[in-house]
Amino acid sequence: MLVNGRWTQDWQPVQESDGDGRFIRQRSSFRDRVGPASEGRFEAAAGRYLLYVAYICPWASRTLVARRLKGLESVIDVCVVDPRLSDQGWTFSGDFGSDIDHENGARYLHQVYTSADPTYTGRATVPVLWDRFEGTIVNNESADILRILDRDFGDLARHDVVLRPDGLDTEIDACNARLYDDFNNGVYQAGFATSQRAYEEAVHKVFATLDWLEQRLAHGPWLVGDRLTESDIRAFVTLIRFELAYCGLFKCNLRPLSDYPAVLAYVGRLMAIPAFAASVRPDHIKAGYYSIKALNPSGIVPVGPTPDYLAAAAA
Ligand SMILES: N[C@@H](CCC(=O)N[C@@H](CS)C(=O)NCC(=O)O)C(=O)O
Incomplete structure (x- = not known):
């Protein structure tokens, strides 16, 4: 994980546990929205946002399903990490059908996090919704990203599917x-x-x-x-x-x-x-x-x- 923007050597993919050995998941840190919900900071626009994902990851996959269900493929690009966790976390290796990060030129996903916040402390998790205009992370919590894809892109979504209909x-x-x-x-x-x-x-x-x-x-x-x-x-x-x-x-x-x-x-x-x-x-x-x-x-x-x-x- 990152501590004050530096990758720690003794990083372990096993996360924290409580006194009785129960696994505890880290809370996500970037929690902005897009469109009017972001109070004008992150405007909904085609080509502005990039979604960093891993196909191994259930949290990232839910955003991939939503992106396609909403018909947002040509609005939001995707960059896929190598599925194998390295000593430096997620990598862009080009192997295994993964992508090279042309956006940030990052070898590791943690470098995307430090591009957004050079003093970031926390795990470098997928998914990440990246804003190309501001060069920052909008959101790294998949539950939020699902809502962003469902609501915040408005008319840019090609399909009239609502994932969270009123009343339900x-x-x-x-x-x-x-x-x-x-x-x-x-x-x-x-x-x-x-x-x-x-x-x-x-x-x-x-x-x-x-x-x-x-x-x-x-x-x-x-x-x-x-x-x-x-x-x-x-x-x-x-x-x-x-x-x-x-x-x-x-x-x-x-x-x-x-x-x-x-x-x-x-x-x-x-x-x-x-x-x-x-x-x-x-x-x-x-x-x-x-x-x-x-x-x-x-x-x-x-x-x-x-x-x-x-x-x-x-x-
Ligand atoms: N709360 C996050 C959790 C995301 C998450 O834990 N992703 C895992 C992959 S399945 C990850 O990137 N792990 C790397 C790490 O913990 O260092 C979300 O739902 O977006």
Whole structure:
């Protein structure tokens, strides 16, 4: 991580934990909006913003899904990091179908952070919404970036899709809160737990959420209301990584996903939507998670599950 703008040598991808070995996620630091919501500072304009992402990352992937669902591909550019975490964090290597950072000429994502704030202290995480005009980071919190893409770009969005429709926001927030605490972050709490108790607590939460999703999806195709919303994006990014990474590396293996037929059918429905399918790179997901040395010192990447698994999910 960065401390006062300098990369610390003893950086570890495993984040902080509390006294009982429970994983704690860092809070994001850049929290501006775009358009009128930014009080005029960051105007919505085509070509002005760039989204730094990793295909391995569920938080970044949710912004990729939203960008495409909204039809913002020609408005907001994307720069993809190498999925493998290096000793200097995320890199722009050009390998693995990743990009070279032509915008900031950065070799490492942490250099993008110090371009925005030379004294930045914190982790250099993806996603990052970068403003080319001001040469700064607008926002590095995916939950905010989802809202920015949904609302702040207004008429620049080609598709008339609203991810957080009026009238459904209370239910979406309730659903998101459960998904975040017990599922999206729950799998990380299982994977990065440093005590048996913290691990078991997390795994039980994850599977209780899968039980809940199975029941909810037995009543309709979407998680909230009668249409696709932000909550479906949030559920999808964890579900699609489940058997590729969380089941093995994060030890979320109480039951296989095949025990959840309604959930599997739901993943298939979402995979049939190009915005969802295009956000999934199984090679990046496996290479990225299994590059976390603290969890997998040998760096060996499992052979399975094979792409057939995704084809079956989409069928
Ligand atoms: N709150 C952030 C979390 C983002 C996050 O944790 N991203 C991970 C990748 S999945 C990351 O970049 N980790 C690098 C690090 O922690 O140093 C968000 O949702 O945008």
